[in-house]
Amino acid sequence: MTWWNKYKHVLAQIGIFVVVLGVLVGMGVFVVVSDRKNDNIEQKYYLPTAKYALIDLGATTCDPCVRLQPELTTLREKYGEQIDIRFFDMVRTQEGSSYANAYGVQVMPTLLFLDKYGREQKRVIGFHTAEEIEQIFIELGWIE
Numbered sequence: 001m002t003w004w005n006k007y008k009h010v011l012a013q014i015g016i017f018v019v020v021l022g023v024l025v026g027m028g029v030f031v032v033v034s035d036r037k038n039d040n041i042e043q044k045y046y047l048p049t050a051k052y053a054l055i056d057l058g059a060t061t062c063d064p065c066v067r068l069q070p071e072l073t074t075l076r077e078k079y080g081e082q083i084d085i086r087f088f089d090m091v092r093t094q095e096g097s098s099y100a101n102a103y104g105v106q107v108m109p110t111l112l113f114l115d116k117y118g119r120e121q122k123r124v125i126g127f128h129t130a131e132e133i134e135q136i137f138i139e140l141g142w143i144e
Contacts, residue, residue, distance in 0.1 A: 044102045045118035050084040052116065052142050054133070057100050058109035059091040064127040065109040071130040083142060113140060 046055055056072060058065030069087065076085045088096035090105065099105075103112055103120060113122040113136060121140055137143045 044098070046086075046099055046102075046112075046114060047118050048084040048114060048116055050082055050116075052082065052121075052140075053084040053086065053112075053114040053118070055099065055112045055114065056085075056087045056109055057090045057096060057103070057105045057112065058087065059089050061091065062108045068109050068127055071128070071133065074130045075133055079137070079143065083137070113142075 046053060054072075054075070056065070056068060058068065060066065072085055072087065075083070079085070088099050090096035090100035090108065100110075103110075103123075105112075107125045109126065111124045111128065111133070112120055113124075115121055122136060124136065134143070
């Protein structure tokens, strides 16, 4: 009796298990739950500290990115309680580079408007005034 004849039913069962497991993982049945404070899993997307987030992915060496900072400071002072407004240098920091890769950002500055789960709601590229960004907040229903 060859090893194949002896173990083919076991191998078939393992094969079925692997296929079923693959289908379940693909359907999202298995979810990784972790504590943000003690998380060994590398975080791919930004998780806001408020209900919404506006993240600016740019660089301190980029002129439009630098000109955008006072506009974001104005918005941060006005809406900081309800909207997490952050800048990440995608050239000089690992964190910024990781977020740029996760969201597929290739142009600076890129403003990402995220929900509380870090999902992108809108994206705009280039310099925008505080008033233009406020209009996007209104369009998204973040402010009235």
